[in-house]
Amino acid sequence: MSQPSKSSGVAVPSRRLSRLWHLGRATTDLAAGIGVKGMFEIARSRSGGAPPRLQLSVEHTRRFTDRLARMRGAVMKMGQLMSMDGSDVFTPEVAEVMSALRERAEPMPLSQLNQVLEREYGSDWNKRFRRFEFTPIAAASIGQVHRAETRDGRRLALKIQFPGVRDSIDSDIANLGMLGQTFGMAPKGIDIKPFLEEARRQLHREADYAAEAAALEDYRRWVGDDPDFVVPGVHHDLSTENILAMDFIEGVPIDRLAGPDYRREHRDRTASRLMRLTLRELFEFGLVQTDPNFGNYLYVPATDQIALLDFGATHAVEPELIAEFRRLALAAVNDDRDGLRASSIAIGYMGENDPSPQVEAMLDLLQLSAEPLRDSSGYDFGASNIFERAYHQGRDLFQSGAFSTTPAPDTMFLHRKFMGSFMLSRRLRARVDLAAMVEVIIRSPRPAPAAAS
Structure with missing residues (x-):
């Protein structure tokens, strides 16, 4: 098993008040970046004017996206959706910074990762593996992925959920609804509540690793022996509520x-x-x-x-x-x-x-x-x-x-x-x-x- 290296990860804030504080800081950065003129544009758009073009500064946008990347979870996922719509809402420079949310999340520090592994596999979790790579090969809004090899030679990708993300989804979505109302992110006459509710359900599905394992196996059955595609298999003996173990595929x-x-x-x-x-x-x-x-x-x-x-x-x-x-x-x-x-x-x-x-x-x-x-x-x-x-x-x-x-x-x-x-x-x-x-x-x-x- 490979030895842990010094981590630059940031702990995932898991308590509701902590996440509200972080979102409040992100909102402050966004509001400061928009300024009085931008708020006037938002108000004008609510009254039937053209969609606002937000003249955010690159520095304030970077602070905003950094905050969401630290929070992970629902707020980062919704930030990723915001970043898809950069051509007319944001200036090109700001849209470029926002696009970083689609490609990165802060990984957990090693101490937090070890707590998750001990909780899911027990204090002797390392005995299950011949090799475990502590540096994640990917990190997203819900969890991060680590490469590992079991004692019996199986090469795996372990998708490990960030602690507290599942429990934070409902409050994150509610807070994002308030943020959307404040900054006029829906056009006049459109009720965004049903869409936020669907996003909430979708995020709960994404945080349900048992449901993901079932969906993956259903999908494998549909793809069948199609020679164009390969779908990883699930390893149920190493999958838990917060870890999904799958075949590792090199590509x-x-x-x-x-x-x-x-x-x-x-x-x-x-x-x-x-x-x-x-x-x-x-x-x-x-x-x-x-x-x-x-x-x-x-x-x-x-x-x-x-x-x-x-x-x-x-x-x-x-x-x-x-x-x-x-x-x-x-x-x-x-x-x-x-x-x-x-x-x-x-x-x-x-x-x-x-x-x-x-x-x-x-x-x-x-x-x-x-x-x-x-x-x-x-x-x-x-x-x-x-x-x-x-x-x-x-x-x-x-x-x-x-x-x-x-x-x-x-x-x-x-x-x-x-x-x-x-x-x-x-x-x-x-x-x-x-x-x-x-x-x-x-x-x-x-x-x-x-x-x-």
Whole structure:
């Protein structure tokens, strides 16, 4: 077993008052960075003005993100979502600093890590392992991952939950709701409470390692013997309420394929495989891994496979919603605006009696979003500006306050997954034949695999 090295980690604040204090400090940094002019812009946007462009200083933003990275948990997860929306809300410099939240969290110090290991495995926990790497190979909002090898030779990735994170989710979300109200992070007429409630449920699922293990095994059953992918197995004898033990898989970060060492056809094939998987998740599996973080995929050069990691955000989708999304996708592909409108009403994108100009604008936006599905020659994500066009149209509609309904909150995570898959294809500058996938997956989905005996 490797020896512990000096840690630069920061203890996770676990008590409610401590987390409230940290969030209060983060809020103070945010308010100081926005200043009087920024607060005026927020007030103006609440009265129906344009969305505010917050002129935060880079230094105040860095303090804000550092505070969230120390807290981990729900506040960091929501900060990551905020950082996805940097092009119009924040200045480019601030958006760049905010983006760091998507890639890092402070690890636990060794003393806190040892307390968790002793609590879960006992004081002689080290006897279970031939080798344990004390420096984590990854750290995120809920926990951190360590590489280990058991006495019987199994090479594992141990996902170890930060102490107190599960118990802090409810209070964190409540405090974030107050923060969102204070800084006007929802447009006029939109009630963000259902979305915060869905985020709260999702975070509780992510903190439930038994549920993640079950989701991972369900997902493995769906993927089956697909030669394009490898899904780690669960080691139940070393999994606990706060530790999830899985196969360790060696690979390179998926976005490294965008570099000069990989050719265009390699990038195209990788993006196509992942896009096919994304469509299968919704339209065949009914089980969607909704976290679009690029770090959840590894490329395995030795086998030319893609390793799929982290199933905490896996979300089961109701058959009725899948059916409506299928009708929506096919209507968009077929330029069937009547069908598009009917499915949009069923999903909640618009109401029966919403103003006609806004309805037509929404239908235009949905058809624009389906542009990659209609290109039978293969859609070139690297040359496309679809994200910019869809973002600006969608932002204006969202801020208009003209719609009488909002979609079910769990659709938020489906949107996030599809946007993440599109963004990865763009990062790889890949060409993907989505039109062919529509024919195979959306029009003629495969039946469910046989249940495990």
